[in-house]
């Protein structure tokens with residue numbers, strides 16, 4: 001972690017968890033059933049959006065969406081810093097796009113000069129491909145959080161780095177923060193990293209209903225929260241920005257109507273500085 005420079009840490013304690021996701025507006029859940037995230041959600045909002053695939057070292061085909069610029073057009077092409085948004089547990093990239101454009105972090109970033117990339121973790125609706133396994137095959141599901149850290153995050157970082165030729169800002173939510181904190185100490189990602197922003201890095205998952213997901217997530221949380229705190233303890237304090245908002249429900253981070261003011265605006269100010 002000592003190589004990592006700038007961290008934006010938003011909130012240490014977040015209230016409830018996934019499962020509280022509001023119904024998307026305009027029946028977009030139905031739309032999302034086909035065609036991928038771009039055509040389902042971003043296209044509806046009239047933003048440019050390209051679908052990409054990245055194959056992890058163990059054969060999982062992850063879907064990525066790139067929103068290269070916003071509604072204000074493509075001025076500053078080639079200078080837009082890439083930002084990777086990683087969703088939390090039991091959600092996918094759509095989670096960054098459910099609110100109106102001025103309140104959806106992905107679209108807000110695109111409108112503010114960033115080249116936005118969204119990843120869908122293996123096993124989520126848009127990342128069910130594999131080079132040799134079918135998602136109906138039990139072997140497809142034979143992985144743990146470690147593989148996200150070891151294979152998926154490095155493959156995703158490398159892909160975006162290769163595509164853009166630039167180091168990236170990383171923004172994780174919930175599980176997206178925990179896998180990053182587990183991956184960064186291993187070193188290889190940090191060379192491609194400009195800054196890391198962690199939204200809801202510590203969360204309760206009491207509302208999660210799937211026992212399997214719950215066991216995995218609890219184990220992950222217990223281990224990596226400890227790692228997180230150990231790592232940050234030695235982090236240079238002037239490189240760590242902590243935003244603390246009490247009683248912010250976990251899911252609110254990506255879709256609460258006041259998230260823009262409470263979290264996204266300070267986050268964007270942080271990204272501009274680094």
Ligand SMILES: *[C@@H]1O[C@H](CO)[C@@H](O)[C@H](O)[C@H]1NC(C)=O
Pocket residue numbers: 051052053061128129130
């Ligand atoms: C990504 O891979 C899936 C199969 O997993 C395929 O259906 C889709 O067309 C690919 N998309 C792109 C943009 O390559």
